[in-house]
Amino acid sequence: MASSTSLSAWAPRFQSILRIVAGLLILQHGAQKILGFPPGGQDGGFDVSSLSTLAGWSGPIELVGGVLIVLGLFSRPTAFILSGFTAVAYWMVHAPQSPYPINNGGELAALYCFVFLYLFFAGPGPIALDNMMRGGRRR
Numbered sequence: 001m002a003s004s005t006s007l008s009a010w011a012p013r014f015q016s017i018l019r020i021v022a023g024l025l026i027l028q029h030g031a032q033k034i035l036g037f038p039p040g041g042q043d044g045g046f047d048v049s050s051l052s053t054l055a056g057w058s059g060p061i062e063l064v065g066g067v068l069i070v071l072g073l074f075s076r077p078t079a080f081i082l083s084g085f086t087a088v089a090y091w092m093v094h095a096p097q098s099p100y101p102i103n104n105g106g107e108l109a110a111l112y113c114f115v116f117l118y119l120f121f122a123g124p125g126p127i128a129l130d131n132m133m134r135g136g137r138r139r
Contacts, residue, residue: 016125020070022115026082027066029073033059048070050109054092071127076120127135 031037050056061081068078086109094106101107124130 009094011093012126014125015119015122016072016127019072019075019119019128020116022112022119023066023069023071026062026086026112027068027070030061030063030066034063034118054088058085058089059119062128070118072124072130073133075124075130079116083113086110086112104129 003053065082089105091107094104
């Protein structure tokens with residue numbers, strides 16, 4: 001078994017991997033709502049008039065926020081927005097159905113909220129465009 005010291009050396013890289021995977025997962029929600037891809041869940045019939053509703057903003061926030069998180073670009077402000085967005089999704093959509101996430105289908109929204117909140121505080125990790133724009137790698 002590897003020592004905790006050698007495992008800790010990998011933590012920054014896995015911070016970046018967590019960011020990329022979370023970004024890809026939330027991005028697919030927005031892509032499905034706006035682009036209809038991948039086919040299946042949402043109809044993909046994005047209409048600009050839907051931006052007049054809170055629910056209408058979910059697709060653009062998920063798509064654009066997901067792309068920015070995957071790239072590691074404007075990571076902290078994007079993670080903050082996505083954390084708040086997923087918290088609102090939980091409390092407005094899921095929580096009224098039941099106080100228990102397992103019963104209201106809100107586990108994913110709650111988990112996203114805390115993953116993005118972690119990324120807001122911890123940063124994007126070493127593999128990120130934010131670091132390249134600053135001219136170096138920063139933890």
